[in-house]
Amino acid sequence: MIFRVAIPTPLYRLFDYRPPVYGPEAALPGCRVRVPFGRREAIGILVSLADSSEVPLDKLKPVLELLDARPVLTPDLFHLASWAARYYQHPIGDALQQALPVLLRQGQPDRFQHQTLWRAATTATMEQLSARAERQRELLALLLDHPQGISTDALRAEGGNPALLKTLAEKGLAVPFEHLPALPHADEQGSDILREPPLPLHDEQQAAVEALHQARGFTPILLEGVTGSGKTEVYLQAIQRCLEQGTQALVLVPEIGLTPQTITRFKARFRVPVLALHSGLTDRQRLDAWLWAREGSARILIGTRSAIFTPLRNPGLIIVDEEHDGSFKQQDGFRYHARDLAVFRAREYDIPVLLGSATPSLETLHNALSGRFHHLHLSRRAGNAKPPRFELLDIRQQQLDAGLSTPLLQRIHEHLARGTQVLLFLNRRGFSPALVCHDCGTPVDCTRCDARMTLHRKPPHLHCHHCDRQTPIPRQCAHCGSTQLRPAGNGTERIEERLADHFPHTPVLRVDRDSTQRKHALERIMTQVHSGAPCILVGTQMLAKGHHFPKVTLVAVLDADAGLFSADFRGMEKTAQLILQVAGRAGRADLPGEVLLQTFNADHPMLNTLVHTGYDAFAREELGLRRGGHLPPFAHHALIRAEAGQPALAENFLLSLRELADQQQLLPAGVQSIGPFPSLMEKRAGLFRAQLLLQSRQRSPLHQALAVLTGLMQAHPESRRVRWTLDVDPVDSY
Structure with missing residues (x-):
């Protein structure tokens, strides 16, 4: 019997092993095994059992060790990860590992x-201890x-004093035992699953809920609802x-920042x-x-992209909130799209999948318009909230103060004077x-990327947001030696500083990755925002996503041209x-x-078109284009990306790949x-990058082409000097 094992490597293949010398030979696909791999040991996943191998048996x-008595990957997860590996043209060993914690x-x-707890023995009494053993008596009293x-x-x-537990145990008065931690937030009482009505x-909303209640089997549904319409x-x-x-x-949900508030709302509703x-x-x-999810004890699972690989014992519904969001696409390594895997998984489970968004992706909208997805609409806001009024503020020939126009500053003042809040x-x-440099015009560039270094003041430093390189702020220009180095353009820190000068009596709260790094900073x-005080x-x-700010009445997009x-x-x-997502934060209450x-x-x-007739009209025009x-x-796209430490090496690698495919x-x-x-x-993190785009009207020929090109790239003589990756259905082309 031959164990065919998937090991997390860049190789698109399985590896054959003999059964373990010691221990059980019987194993099922989805179990983990510890195996020798080159000069090291590796944890692999058993994919199948065979009775022969291309490699001589001797x-x-x-296998060094069979780690699981039963498959750690349930059959449905094993199938999901295996299918995703084939679809996204990724090594199966790495794909299966990504499905595991x-x-x-x-x-x-x-x-x-398991946690070790202590309790008093069933026959233990205080009289069994001497009155002089005061500390032991105190400890036994606590156990009782x-x-x-x-x-x-x-x-x-x-x-x-826990150090005396061993003494009590030797006297037969205390007993240790293994305790399974209680499932958190479990206060279900009988059949009453609701904590609040x-x-x-x-x-x-009622029509959407009824449509969901009537859904039977696999039913992909797009819930297109304007911001504040009550999708949640x-x-x-x-x-x-x-x-x-x-x-x-x-x-x-698309981002970790949205997870706590989503969980809070769900816990408030359900027991x-x-x-x-x-x-x-x-x-x-x-x-x-x-593990709680696999056992079925966790009834509601909320997570970001990788949560799509969570095992479900009794699946009933999958929801993808803000389905259009690009963060559902993994951008390195195993480049899967969680939204698309959610649809595939719902089809395998034969359950409904609900995709919600105020601004659906054009792929999802096309599926709805063509009848492949059910299409539900929420065209108005919940309660008494009215949609905000849009205005294009033409800033040509206007004097700007760090990106802030005079009409905008006046509007901010008016809204704050009414006791409301403003979002920029x-x-x-x-x-x-x-x-x-103010003298020669030379910017301070990143030495590892084709990008300029971003100036930060809190704390003072230069930072490349592409490769994460950080340096002190230079005192003079490296090109001409001038000391006249000045900031060009505006970031959130600069806007915060100028607003504090214009509105000294109003709190200015900055929310970005820098200001929310510390634990609980965002909370x-x-x-402070939800207190309702002007800010x-x-x-x-x-x-832009998911936040509910009842007191925000003015939203300003400072650079709508980006x-x-x-x-x-x-x-x-x-x-x-x-x-539209950020605009949806305005006027969400009365x-x-x-x-x-x-x-x-x-x-x-x-x-x-977007401002005056809405996203639906914009999306239909864009679909026409x-x-x-x-x-x-x-059409269907796939990108082959290559990067190397020398200029032109990656581009030449892809060129030779294309020429070889064309010749043959x-x-x-x-x-x-x-x-x-x-x-x-082209240059990022010290590597020079190039890409080759493949497109086809049909998916099947495209995947056949990728399989061929993958084999060519693995056998290419330059493959050791060039790092290449495949991106099926890319959402970014940089």
Whole structure:
């Protein structure tokens, strides 16, 4: 019997081993094995058993250890990861490992972390201890007061001396035992799963909930609802039905910053266990949550992208909130898209999958318009909230103060005078995006990237946001020696500084990756905002998603032109989504809201379509342009990216790859190759990058081409000097 094992390596193959010399030979696919691999040992996943091997049996090494008595990867997860590896053209060993928590990848036991507790023996009495053994008597009294058991830390907190536990155990008065930690947040009482009643629904919400209740089997649904329309309440009531039927719900959110507030709202509604899965957890916490989900005890799972690989014992519903968000696409390594895997997984489970967004991706919208997805609409806001009023603020020939126009400053003053709050959006953190010599005009560039260093003032330093290189602020220009180095352009730090000067009596709260690095920093800012006192929020796209600010009545986008002329064909779509998402923070309660878009292109046709007729009209126009250009979703793309330490090496590697494929006519009919060409940022983190684009009207020929090219790249003589990756269905072209 031959064990065929997937090992996390860049190689697109399985490895054969003999059964373990010691221990059971019987094993099932999905179990972990410890195997010798070169000069080291590796943890692999058993994929299949075979009765023969291409390698002579005397050359095969035996499995060192079978780590699991039962598959650690349930059959559905094994199938999901295997399918994803094939679809995204990724080595199966790495794909299967990505479906496991970190501790299981390291070979840790597939079980909860048991805790050792102590309790008094059933026959123990205080009379069995001498009156002179005062400390032992105190300890035994504590044990008698906790018949369910108590940890050594808890004993110490109550004044006991855990060092004497061994003495009591030797006297037969104390007994240690292993205790499984209780499932957190589990206060389910009988059949009552609700902690608070559902909110009343308007007619569109009611229709959406009823459609979800009537869904049978695999039903992909797009819930397109304007910001503030009550999509979350639809989620909650759909999950309620799921829980009443005894099944589990998996909810994917785009960013870790949204997870705590989502969990808080779900816990406030339901009595059932609600667990989080995201990168902010410790490895132990993540494994325990993963195991609770596999056992079916965790009824609601909320997590970011990687949570799509959470096992579900009784799946009933999958929800992807803000489905358009680019963070659902893994951008390195195993480049899967969690939204698309959610649809695939729902189809395998034969359950509904709900994709929610105010600004759906054009791929999802195309699926809805073509009838492949059900399409539900929430066209108005919940309660008495009215949609905000949009205004394009033409700033051509205006004097700007750090990006702030005089009309905008006047509007801010008016709204603060009414006792409301203001939100200013600029998707550039730091003080200034460049530091430039005032005498010769030379900017301070990153030595490892084709990018300028961003100036930060808190603390003072230069920072490349592409490779994370950080340096002190130079005293003079490296080109001409001048000391006249000045910031050029504006970032959130600079806007915060200027607003503090203009409005000295109003708190200015900055929300970006820098200001929220410390633990609970974002929660403290949100608490201050939700107090309702007048304030000015300044931030990046962290402010654009999921937040509810009842007192914000003015939202200003300081640079609405960003992305209008992007080299990425998705640039306009991403710009529109970001503008509408951040605009949705205005006027979400009874107070009317307005949105100002500062722009140098007030007559831009797509910008006017977006502002005056809404996202739906914009998206249909953009889909028409995509159809004419044979671009996704009317064609399918894959990018082969290559990078190397020497200029032109990566581009030449891809060129020779394309020429070889053309000469041998290896690409299927209908597959077109474009390039190779340098990446939009050719040099990044010290490596020179190039890419080759493949496109096809049909998916199948494209994947056939990728399989051929993968084999060519692995056998290419330059493959050791060039690092290459495949990106199927890319969402970024840089």
